Amino acid sequence: MNEPSTRRTGAVALVAVLAIGATAVAADKKKKDYRAAAVEVMKASFQSKGQASVDRLNQDEVQTTCSQYNASKPVPRALAKKLQEAQLATIQYPADGKFLGSWENGEKIAQTGVGKQFSDDPSKPAGGNCYACHQLSAKELSYGTIGPTLYQYGRLRGNSEPILKYTWGKLWNSQAFNACSDMPRFGHQGILTEEQLKDVMALLLDPESPVNK
Ligand code: HEC
Known part of the structure; x- marks a missing residue:
């Protein structure tokens, strides 16, 4: 039934x-x-x-x-x-082979979020806005935490050739190392100039930089 x-x-x-x-x-x-x-x-x-x-x-x-x-x-x-291999191929290393500029300028670039908006003057350099996502100098109390802390970046890693090349590459095109990274592709998208990238590199890697104190 x-x-x-x-x-x-x-x-x-x-x-x-x-x-x-x-x-x-x-x-x-x-x-x-x-x-x-x-x-x-x-x-x-x-x-x-x-x-x-x-x-x-x-x-x-x-x-x-x-x-x-x-x-x-x-x-x-x-x-x-x-995807990473394709992004890796876009990286342009510094023409003169020198990776480090002035950390003092680098700190200013890391602090500045100006740039690329319709209201910004395109003839003026853009900022990197690094503090929006990263801790860098221990003196700066205001920073975002989307990215890892970069405090002591150079002190922990040194500045051997592979570290210089990796760090430059990460700044040039973050997606070369993490396919879907949230970090802007500063060199690839023309946000920062080669000179500005050198200054940010010094902020990360110069032993005198507040990042490494
Ligand atoms: C919108 C957020 C954002 C901004 C702005 C940003 N980053 Fe990042 N960054 C990240 C994230 C998220 C990671 C970790 C994940 C990854 O590798 O993509 C990262 C990773 C890194 C790394 C690799 C760390 C390691 O231990 O390998 C470095 C170096 C770095 N960022 C430097 C910078 C610098 C310098 C600036 C400014 C010029 C900057 N970032 C701006 C989000 C950001």
Whole structure:
């Protein structure tokens, strides 16, 4: 007596599963449409002004790929390796082979968040805004913690050739070492000049820098 009703329940359950499956596919499709629609809305509602142009909304390959992943859905290892290799190839080392400038200037660059906005004068140098994400000098009490502390950076690592090259590379293009890094690609995106990068390098690595005191 029970059997047909069990079968019916089974059939109803199967239909329900199929229906949920179909809804999930539809929702997924909708989500993708929303993403494209959001970009279109942004392109239509923002205007280029001075150096802040809407072409910044056009993502390059690594940005497009990283947008599909997040902390709970990390980029697969093999793909991360491929992305990092491509970013690594973009790094330009200092033309004169000298990595370190003035840490005093580097501290000013690390403190400054000005630059690249429509209201900023593009003929003036941009800042690195390092303190927004990192602790550097122990004297500065106000800093963000998105990135690790860089206090004692040079003291702990020394300034051998591999350390100089890694640190320069990280500043030039952070995604060469961490595919979907949140740190700006200072050299690659032309945020800091070669001279400014040397000054920030000195802030990190010069034994006289407050970072290493
Ligand atoms: C928007 C946040 C952000 C800003 C701004 C930022 N960083 Fe970072 N940085 C990070 C994060 C997050 C990490 C760690 C994850 C990673 O490696 O990408 C990091 C890692 C680093 C590392 C590697 C540390 C190690 O032990 O290997 C260095 C060096 C560094 N940052 C220097 C700087 C300097 C110098 C500036 C300013 C010119 C700066 N960062 C600006 C977020 C930021």
